[in-house]
Amino acid sequence: MAVAIAALLGMSADITVQAASKTATPSKSAASVTKSKNSSSSSVKASTSSVKETIPDASLVSSTTVDEELPYHIEKGYVYTSSKLTKKAGSAKDFAKVTWYIEKKAVIDRSSQGAGNSVWYYVKSGSGTQSGWIWQGNLEPISEGVFDIAMKNSDYFKGLNVISMGDSITKGYDGYETLNNMGYPTWLSRYLDTDVLNAGYNGAFLCDGGEEETEGDLTPTVNAHNFKNYDVATIAYGTNDYGHVSNSLSDIQETLKQNIQKMKSDNKKLIIYGILPITRYDSNTNSDDIIGKGGFTMNELRNAEAEVYKEFDIPYLDWRKDTTQLITDSNHEYRLYDERLHPSAKTYQLMGREIAQFMIKNFPKDQIKTTKKTTSSSTKKTTTTTSKASSSITTTSTKK
Structure with a gap:
C-alpha cells in the first residue's frame, strides 16, 4: 500500500519503505498505552471467566439402606460429594482402582438440573476412607469389565x-x-x-x-x-x-x-x-x-x-x-x-x-x-x- 502511494506521489520506493519501517515502531508512551489496554482487556476476561454458573441443588426423593453391601467399580461418569449432585469428588479415571460398596439406594429428583428422577447409590470404598454418590448406570460388578487391581509381583x-x-x-x-x-x-x-x-x-x-x-x-x-x-x-x-x-x-x-x-x-x-x-x-x-x-x-x-x-x-x-x-x-x-x-x-x-x-x-x-x-x-x-x-x-x- 505504501509503495503504491509513493508511486502516485513520485517518491522512490526505497524512501517509502524506510518511512513505513519507521512508523511501524511505536513510541515508548504508545507502547505503554497499548500494554495498559491489553492488561485491562485480560483483566476483564479473567473477571468474566471467574464467574461460574451456579448449579441448582438436586432433591432427595427417597432413600433405603441396602441389606448387604456388594462390591462394584465405577465404569464411567463421576462421583458426587452429596445427594445435591452439585460438586464432583472425581471422575471414573480418578477412582479406577477403588472398590465401592453400596450402602444406600436413593431416588433423586434432578428436574432443577434439566433432568428427571433417577436412581443413585451412596457408596463407600472398601477401606472406608472414600464415599460419595454415583448414578446406578455408572456402576459395574467387580466380576465384569476392566478393573485392574493387580498386586505388585x-x-x-x-x-x-x-x-x-x-x-x-x-x-x-x-x-x-x-x-x-x-x-x-x-x-x-x-x-x-x-x-x-x-x-x-x-x-x-x-x-x-x-x-x-x-x-x-x-x-x-x-x-x-x-x-x-x-x-x-x-x-x-x-x-x-x-x-x-x-x-x-x-x-x-x-x-x-x-x-x-x-x-x-x-x-x-x-x-x-x-x-x-x-x-x-x-x-x-x-x-x-x-x-x-x-x-x-x-x-x-x-x-x-x-x-x-x-x-x-x-x-x-x-x-x-x-x-x-x-x-x-x-x-x-x-x-x-x-x-x-x-x-x-x-x-x-x-x-x-x-x-x-x-x-x-x-x-x-x-x-x-x-x-x-x-x-x-x-x-x-x-x-x-x-x-x-x-x-x-x-x-x-x-x-x-
Whole structure:
C-alpha cells in the first residue's frame, strides 16, 4: 500500500519503505498505552471467566439402606460429594482402582438440573476412607469389565491356571445365599491377574462326611480333576469336619496326605497352598478352644492340618497369625454375615487380598519367571469360573 502511494506521489520506493519501517515502531508512551489496554482487556476476561454458573441443588426423593453391601467399580461418569449432585469428588479415571460398596439406594429428583428422577447409590470404598454418590448406570460388578487391581509381583502368576478347592467359604456362601462371583477366588483372580477355577462346594468335608458326604469333599474333588491342567492349587477345608462329623484328627491328616500325594503325582511342579479354617462363632462363642463333634477343638484341627502341610513343605495361611486381625471376637458380628461362620461380601474381598499377598510372598523362587511385567489392563469380563460339581449345590445348607 505504501509503495503504491509513493508511486502516485513520485517518491522512490526505497524512501517509502524506510518511512513505513519507521512508523511501524511505536513510541515508548504508545507502547505503554497499548500494554495498559491489553492488561485491562485480560483483566476483564479473567473477571468474566471467574464467574461460574451456579448449579441448582438436586432433591432427595427417597432413600433405603441396602441389606448387604456388594462390591462394584465405577465404569464411567463421576462421583458426587452429596445427594445435591452439585460438586464432583472425581471422575471414573480418578477412582479406577477403588472398590465401592453400596450402602444406600436413593431416588433423586434432578428436574432443577434439566433432568428427571433417577436412581443413585451412596457408596463407600472398601477401606472406608472414600464415599460419595454415583448414578446406578455408572456402576459395574467387580466380576465384569476392566478393573485392574493387580498386586505388585502378580506377574509371578501370569499365564498360570489356579484352582481353589474348599467348602462354602471358598464357594462364596454368606450364610443365606451363594454370592455370584464375589467369593475370595474372584478376588484372587483380580489381585493375581490370572484365571482361577472356583471348585468350592457348600457343606464339603476334608475327610469322609459319612451320611453327609458331598461330591465336593476333598477326595472326590481331587479325583475329579487332572492337576496336569493346573499350575497352582489352594486347599481350604476343615470347619465342617469340626462341627458335623466324628472323624479323628488322624483320619483327617491321612486323608489330606493321600490327596496331596495324588495331586503331586498328577503334576510334580504343582504349586500348592494350604489355607487353615477361620474361627467359628457357634452360639456367639469363639470355637478355637471348644471341643466339637469330632472330639477336638478348632485349634487342634488347625494344628493337625498344619503338620501335614509342613511334612510336604507346603506353605499354609494361618489366620491366627494374621496381623490385620481379619475376624476377631470384637468384629465377627459384622465381618461374618450370619454372625457365626460365613463372611460378608466385603470380608471376602479382605480374605482374597490377604490370600493373594500370602501366595505372592510364598511363590517358589525357582519358578519365578524373568519376563517383564506388563502394565496393560485386562479386558476380560471375569477371570473366575465355577466347576460343574460346585455349581450344583443348593444354598440352603447351614453348614459352611
